[in-house]
Amino acid sequence: MAKRFVVVSGLPASGKSTLAQRMAPLLGLPVFDKDTILENLFESKGTGDVAWRRSLSRVSDSILRSEAMASGGAVLVSHWRLPGMPPDSGTPTDWLSRLSSHVVNIHCECDAEVAADRFMRRERHPGHLDSERSRSEILDSIRSVACLGRLGIVPRVDVDTSQTPDPDAVVREVLEAFERRLPLPDAFGR
Numbered sequence: 707m708a709k710r711f712v713v714v715s716g717l718p719a720s721g722k723s724t725l726a727q728r729m730a731p732l733l734g735l736p737v738f739d740k741d742t743i744l745e746n747l748f749e750s751k752g753t754g755d756v757a758w759r760r761s762l763s764r765v766s767d768s769i770l771r772s773e774a775m776a777s778g779g780a781v782l783v784s785h786w787r788l789p790g791m792p793p794d795s796g797t798p799t800d801w802l803s804r805l806s807s808h809v810v811n812i813h814c815e816c817d818a819e820v821a822a823d824r825f826m827r828r829e830r831h832p833g834h835l836d837s838e839r840s841r842s843e844i845l846d847s848i849r850s851v852a853c854l855g856r857l858g859i860v861p862r863v864d865v866d867t868s869q870t871p872d873p874d875a876v877v878r879e880v881l882e883a884f885e886r887r888l889p890l891p892d893a894f895g896r
Contacts, residue, residue: 708806708807708808709777709778709779709805709806709808710733710735710779710806710808710809710810710884711774711779711780711781711782711802711805711806711808711809711810712726712729712733712735712780712781712782712809712810712811712812712880713782713786713802713809713810713811713812713857713859714726714781714782714783714784714811714812714814715784715786715811715812715813715814715856715857716813716814716815716816716867717814717816717818717821717848717851717852718785718821718825718847718848718851719816719821719822719824719825719828719848720814720815720816720821720824720867721814721816721824721867721871722783722784722785722814722867723739723741723783724867725812725814725865725867725871725873725876726739726781726783728873729781729812729873729876729877729880730781732873732874732877733781733877733880733881735779735780735781736777736780736781737780737781737783738770738773738774738777738780738781738782738783739783739784740766740767740770740783740784740785740797741783741784741830741834743766743769743770743773744762744763744766744831744833744834745830745831745833745834747762747765747766747769747833748762748831748832748833748834749831752833753831753832753833753835754833755835756835759833759834759835760794762833764794767784767797767798770782770784770797771798771801774801774805775801775804775805779806779808782802784796784797785797785851786799786857787799788851788854788855788856788857789854789855790853790854791851791854799857802859808884809859810859810861810862810863810880810883810884811856811857811859811860811861811862811863812862812863812865812876812880813856813857813862813863813864813865814865814867815864815865815866815867815868816866816867816868817868818845818848818849818852819845820868821848822841822844822845822848825844825848826841826844861883861884861886862883863876863879863880863883865879
């Protein structure tokens with residue numbers, strides 16, 4: 707059987723990690739979450755300013771890619787780079803098409819206001835520097851990402867994560883999507 711990958715995308719604080727953690731055991735796949743990798747780097751290398759955080763973020767992108775490529779399949783969670791984002795923002799997607807012919811995208815649908823409220827309430831490692839941004843700055847940032855669209859990976863399963871989704875129902879949709887998969891030229895459908 708071909709390796710299966712589920713690429714979880716969506717706005718910051720849209721529920722990507724939560725959904726991935728609930729689905730992965732039902733799919734029999736491990737979760738590789740960029741935030742977890744980044745937080746492990748903060749623990750081992752320390753925290754710093756914005757430039758340091760960006761530097762460690764790029765290292766975590768490389769680790770995520772390496773772990774995914776070496777795996778037998780996985781649920782991959784990150785804030786993926788979309789066209790229009792700065793080159794030092796988001797996880798690059800150029801390698802996703804080389805993972806397997808069995809790749810499904812789960813896109814977490816969530817209103818920017820809801821995501822901003824969640825962002826403000828969540829507790830992450832201090833290395834993320836979340837506390838240095840106001841709610842207004844966070845909301846503006848999330849809205850700017852919302853305007854950029856989605857990954858072009860098909861098949862895609864859109865999941866409303868403004869409320870708690872049913873992981874069993876999402877897994878059923880993912881399994882159906884694996885069955886109707888299309889060749890994956892690159893992460894933007896080209």
